[in-house]
């Protein structure tokens with residue numbers, strides 16, 4: 001009965017209802033759209049990281065700490081037997097990191113020389129180009145790194161490093177390829193050369209800094225090398241996206257606020273204008289709280305209708321969008337998350353449900369707040385059309 | 389049955405405060421209404437008629453004194469109990485009709501039955517019966533804004549009596565109607581009063597209404613100045 005009356009009243013309000021529902025449905029779609037972008041960003045960046053850097057998890061040398069650049073000075077060592085057997089079975093690949101200096105065009109650039117097996121299949125990196133046998137050391141750079149150093153394919157450049165005894169040595173390396181990657185961590189400040197070459201150069205045979213596990217291999221315990229699973233490794237990117245998401249929230253808080261303002265306004269106006277009707281309902285035997293509920297329901301129904309309307313035009317829109325992705329400009333790269341040129345939003349059921357629940361709850365609360373005043377209204381005053 | 393005490397008021401006082409000033413709308417009103425009465429409260433504007441009806445109808449509470457309606461003390465009722473009392477036993481008719489604008493005639497009349505939780509089939513029967521009484525069966529689908537004043541008030545009468553309440557309070561029911569419609573409405577109410585033993589209490593200063601009344605209570609400045617029973621009233625003209 002309440003529902004029927006509420007629906008009739010909404011219908012009776014005509015254009016006002018339509019406008020409110022339209023604004024609110026727009027808020028729905030915009031919020032879900034934005035959330036989808038962030039979720040897409042998160043997943044896309046995570047996938048790239050797993051493919052190109054984290055694999056199925058990493059074993060770290062006990063002294064290795066990626067957050068402390070100085071830690072790589074001491075974090076080289078022989079692999080524990082268990083981990084070494086993974087590497088032998090090609091289920092993992094070892095990476096040796098050494099601090100070095102590059103001298104491109106007379107400038108000085110501190111780099112992390114990264115040795116990787118050119119035959120490895122664990123990470124999706126074009127390292128097979130390092131197989132070339134040449135007098136120079138073949139090197140692979142990412143596009144960002146190449147740009148910072150002003151280097152391009154075929155260029156030769158001097159690289160200097162210290163071997164295990166602390167003795168400086170320098171040689172010419174040749175850039176054999178510039179790889180395009182969205183993962184900054186394997187790009188910025190990195191010079192990729194064959195692992196065995198680097199081990200030779202530094203007098204560190206069979207040593208490594210970290211070992212990347214194949215994505216299908218499950219870990220086993222190891223003595224002193226610590227295992228870091230993918231959840232742990234991806235923590236940073238998740239956090240980064242979350243931070244951006246909170247930044248993006250400002251937009252939809254404003255959107256939601258505007259939609260709520262419209263509904264609040266409608267409620268206040270409708271309670272003010274329909275005072276006599278409220279009195280009549282009370283005279284007919286409705287309790288005050290029943291009337292409060294009726295008005296709250298009317299307001300809350302805006303939310304339901306908005307959700308339905310949003311579904312009608314929003315679902316096709318979001319589906320198309322998720323399928324075709326969004327063209328990104330280079331600007332996105334500088335936000336700290338690299339995603340490539342195309343971003344595919346991801347809309348999860350949980351996220352959509354959460355959005356619907358949050359919006360509906362807010363609408364209900366916003367509808368309830370002004371309606372609550374009805375409970376303080378005396379039936380006689382309401383019948384006279386007087387203000388509370 | 390007709391001798392049962394329906395409404396008793398004892399020294400009923402109602403004060404309104406207007407800023408610093410206090411206005412005494414009812415001044416020690418003591419009245420007794422038995423069930424089945426067809427009674428009018430008359431008096432000049434501002435004499436307290438509406439105030440008295442509202443208190444007896446449990447829409448308002450007295451400042452002091454008592455109003456016992458159907459064995460319930462109005463002053464002691466909670467809001468919910470008062471709503472329940474109105475829901476089950478009272479019908480209201482207003483000067484301005486007060487129909488629910490978004491509902492059809494049928495739905496307006498049906499509304500009190502919905503509140504009482506009658507099943508659909510029974511509701512339909514009762515609504516059609518009530519519309520029959522007020523001769524509006526042909527308008528059941530119309531909206532309030534498509535009705536004349538007289539028709540609107542007949543819908544309001546149907547809405548007030550559809551649940552066969554014990555008491556109907558009618559505050560100036562004919563004030564917005566012409567002579568012919570007023571008479572029509574009063575004829576309807578009179579026959580309902582006879583058929584259903586429904587107690588009708590009016591407030592009015594309309595001479596046309598007064599002709600129909602079997603008892604007239606006169607209020608002046610919140611005081612009862614006259615209370616008389618009229619014999620041979622209600623010429624069915």
Ligand SMILES: Nc1ncnc2c1ncn2[C@@H]1O[C@H](COP(=O)(O)OP(=O)(O)OP(=O)(O)O)[C@@H](O)[C@H]1O
Nearest residue numbers: 404405406411413432433434435436437438439440
């Ligand atoms: N809510 C209120 N606040 C203040 N004063 C009120 C209120 N309601 C009624 N009054 C005052 O109480 C007195 C009685 O009012 P009431 O409405 O009962 O008169 P009435 O006999 O119904 O008049 P009318 O014939 O004009 O409808 C009047 O002086 C009126 O100004």
Ligand SMILES: [Mg+2]
Nearest residue numbers: 437438439559
């Ligand atoms: Mg009055």
